Amino acid sequence: MSESVAAEHDYIGLSMEASQMSDNKTKTRDNNNNKNDDVLNFKATELRLGLPGSESPERVDQRFLPLKSSCPVSGAKRVFSDAINGSTKWVFSPGSATDVKDIKPAVPVKEKKSSAAAAPPASKAQVVGWPPIRSFRKNTMASSQSQKQGGGDNNNSETDGEAKSGAEPCLYVKVSMEGAPYLRKIDLKTYKSYVELSSALEEMFSCFTIGQFGSHGGCGRDGLNESRLTDLLRGSEYVVTYEDKDSDWMLVGDVPWEMFICSCKKLRIMKSSEAIGLAPRVMEKCRSRN
């Protein structure tokens, strides 16, 4: 548990940059994340355009160090907003990724720069949102590079490059839900079972089901009612489905977990009524596999 946690950036569409970005949460379930003190460093790599695993040597620019006394920073900036819950309930089990980095907050700087004598050599440290290049552009360039180097793997420019990197440090899949304003991304490798996955999804999407009206207009509700969501998810209203390698949509839970994470490309939470047609295909697939 001493390693920093991996988290994903759920800004929709973000890919390898997202996957490489990790997050220190100030409050974890176990509350033993002491990496926060090391948060002084700009080591996050979420703006990279290179392939995952291609890291630059990290030299921290001293000028980025905050003066903690004058401007206390309450911990690493978490870009994924656990807004709805308002708490950090969902936590990915740490130690999952080889390219996990500490994310540094964009730290307020109080030092006088004008007295910079010899400026230190240009640091390779990276900062959230800097240089100011739009995500779309970064994703496109990243995917372009990976296509060129990845030897014509044309199946997507979704830039889920982390899945192609071979070392498989993370396994990000998009999760969408009917009625939800936007997608999320999760790292399947951080779960060990369907139960864990299911509770994570419940927490992530709870705001969208509490009060159906909220599904369009956003989720400003206080007082999250998890048990209601659980009822909804486990009851008949919603099912979790996934798209597998053959681009078929299947119900989650039918195959062993290990097989599932190998074949799952994306997840979708849909109303049970929509998922009725899936069952027969599941049966067929099982038959054809056996």
Place this chain on the structure above:
Amino acid sequence: MDLRLPSKVLEHILSFVDSNEDRNSVSLVCKSWFETERRTRKRVIVRNCYAVTPEAVARRFPEMRSLTLKGKPHFADYNLVPDGWGGYAWPWIEAMAVKCPSLEELRLKRMVVTDECLEKIAASFKDFKVLVLTSCEGFSTDGLAAIAVACSNLRELELRECIVEDLGGDWLSYFPETLTSLVSLDFSCLDSEVKLSDLERLVSRSPNLKSLKLNRAVSLDALGSLLRLAPQLVELGTGSFSDKLDQEAVSKLSQAFSEMKELKSLSGLWDVLPEYIPLLYSVCPGLTSLNLSYATVQMPNLVELLTRCSNLQKLWVMDLIEDKGLEVVASSCKELRELRVFPSGAEGLNDTNVAMTEQGLVSVSEGCPNLESVLYFCVQFTNAAMITIARNRPNLKCFRLCVMEPFAPDHKTQKPLDEGFKAIVERCKDLQRLSVSGLLTDKAFEYIGTHGKKLRMLSIAFAGDSDLMLHHLLSGCESLNKLEIRDCPFGDTALLENAAKLETMRSLWMSSCCVSFGACKLLSQKMPKLNVEVIDEHPLETRPDSSPVERIYIYRTLAGPRLDMPEFVWTIQKNPEIGVSHLAIK
């Protein structure tokens, strides 16, 4: 004698007044002019979707046919706004569906648009013609299918750099055979392949098609057949430009390009191979806009292309163009008005492989007399270069310099870049938009405050020394409309002292500065016509007044506090401690 202009006459006169700025002035003259103006305005632009309620807009402009909305603050483009902040299109679409069913055009920027939104549009607006989504997210290709199938008079469907859940390419196949009105189609941001035969049929039956921007999945071969079906295109965004074609296919493609006599704008060109650049030569002389910012083409190949673009007004390119390439631009593209140079380096920082320096921009400023808009990413810069640029081009309206290394001084003198930016604001009297970077002291902002009288939008990062910086800007820049600041060391004093200024601006964004929670509370109390949003993903358990906030977003509004705030957005209405009761929401 009644000297009032009969309203019918006024209506007729107003039908010639297009600009909303002018119409706004008209509406201030007197009540009857206000009434006549509002009843005749067809094109409504709301630049902050939270500044006013949809109902209020619909009430005021009952004849609205075109609505433009902007949602998230600009820095959302750079991931500085957490997910779930807001900017939902749904309330607007829902309201207009009821109050304004004759709506024909919807243009949304940085908003969250869901499939339900798109379905609602398709179902509610019978004469819907134009949908342009820029930097939007939250919808899938299913939503596009809904639009395609239902909007029988659709003219424009443009997705500009949107993040779309791509469930496949069959959305395109939903355009009915009866749809022949298409003028513009842009699906360049989508991943999946669309069915080529359906696309060809769509293009064939769209005689008015003027703008077609394909996605990367459209092959070079397919491009050829599409161009033959639509030689009248004025704007073209190609797909991937890297397939291997045989000689015959190449010459056919070349022929197709040479048939395109109307082409003015070219983009796409993903992965363009150098050997295919000559295919474009025939269209170059007619081009006014060229977007090579995704074309990883190296310098020597670019030169041949650019020397032929003598009418170019807008050029977007990567720094692979190098100083040499920009010299060619300076000598060949005399009509150039806008130049954007994006970084190609993998990290965007300190990439010394590319031979592009400040000199490139200097050359263009010397050679292109009409240059008025610049976005330039560069590793480092000098004061001397900026002074030269300012001297050459006092007609600059937009100057956005991104020195990619934070705090980088003038690389020749090691001094701050204060003097350079001073020259820019001093000489370029019509400057409306400025982005600064590099090592800057408070002095730079004193200069900007003193000289930047027409400045409307200002972006600042990693700069300044103290509160003075903000004070100079808020007290000096009379026309300031949008100010966005990140990672600058100032705090409360300047903000509170200049609070009144904030009501004259559209918005102020500050992140990772030293603004305290107490100041935010105070500001909220003092300025009820502003929404003061504290966006803090890691709030402390108790928030002492002295604790700094992560981000603050302040904007003027007639709508009061918004109803869709997520947990991590705090406004004073949420805070019972202060004793401010929850305001009644009208």
